[in-house]
Amino acid sequence: MGPPPGLACAARSASSPPSCVACKGATAEAQGLCPACWSGIGFIERPYCERLGTPFAIDLGDGVVSPAAIAEPPAFARARAVCRFDGTARELVHRLKYGDRLELAITLGRMMTQAGREILIEADCVVPVPLHRTRLWRRRFNQAAALAQVVARQSGIAFAPDALTRVKRTKQQIGLTRPQRVENLQGAFKVLPSMRATIAGRRILLIDDVLTTGSTANAAARALLRAGASDVDVLTFARVVTDG
Numbered sequence: 001m002g003p004p005p006g007l008a009c010a011a012r013s014a015s016s017p018p019s020c021v022a023c024k025g026a027t028a029e030a031q032g033l034c035p036a037c038w039s040g041i042g043f044i045e046r047p048y049c050e051r052l053g054t055p056f057a058i059d060l061g062d063g064v065v066s067p068a069a070i071a072e073p074p075a076f077a078r079a080r081a082v083c084r085f086d087g088t089a090r091e092l093v094h095r096l097k098y099g100d101r102l103e104l105a106i107t108l109g110r111m112m113t114q115a116g117r118e119i120l121i122e123a124d125c126v127v128p129v130p131l132h133r134t135r136l137w138r139r140r141f142n143q144a145a146a147l148a149q150v151v152a153r154q155s156g157i158a159f160a161p162d163a164l165t166r167v168k169r170t171k172q173q174i175g176l177t178r179p180q181r182v183e184n185l186q187g188a189f190k191v192l193p194s195m196r197a198t199i200a201g202r203r204i205l206l207i208d209d210v211l212t213t214g215s216t217a218n219a220a221a222r223a224l225l226r227a228g229a230s231d232v233d234v235l236t237f238a239r240v241v242t243d244g
Contacts, residue, residue, distance in 0.1 A: 076233060128144035
């Protein structure tokens with residue numbers, strides 16, 4: 001499978017002076033961020049919840065799980081993200097997703113590969129969260145698949161873009177409460193019989209652009225686990241973090 005439309009644009013611009021992917025200011029290397037935009041990203045680093053990847057205000061020791069993960073254990077084993085979904089990160093995601101800036105997948109995917117090193121070591125297969133065919137037709141590309149392809153290439157892990165299928169056309173998740181999100185995604189994902197051999201017995205790394213409440217990741221992880229996956233980890237570029 002070749003690169004999604006747009007990823008090849010980086011090669012075409014190789015002769016141009018490198019510029020920031022966010023503000024177009026000067027940078028030291030292509031497909032990078034200038035110091036100002038870099039400082040506008042709220043990177044997530046330890047200490048954080050071992051299951052959800054949400055940052056802690058203080059270091060409570062290795063392997064600590066947050067009260068949220070204890071109260072409602074996720075279907076996936078671990079979630080990791082590069083940064084908080086605000087500031088520069090929000091702008092980058094919106095430009096990738098809605099602004100036809102597919103070349104941003106290269107930059108964001110590389111950052112995800114670095115942030116997800118500990119779970120990538122154990123992953124057998126990289127699987128993107130799929131779009132329903134009608135939404136894919138309107139948007140023309142799946143941003144999760146573009147990011148997943150970069151992560152798979154950077155890490156040398158098998159890429160299975162069709163392992164998971166979105167069989168239900170769901171409403172937009174924006175504006176829905178947590179229970180409404182869960183109901184909206186009920187039965188949305190399925191592993192087709194022809195793809196079960198790709199999933200069975202393997203540790204799957206599920207890729208998406210943003211983790212909000214975890215409803216989408218949970219629904220997708222459950223479908224993969226039902227198909228025989230041994231475990232599912234989640235890696236996103238950004239995640240929503242509610243302080244306090």
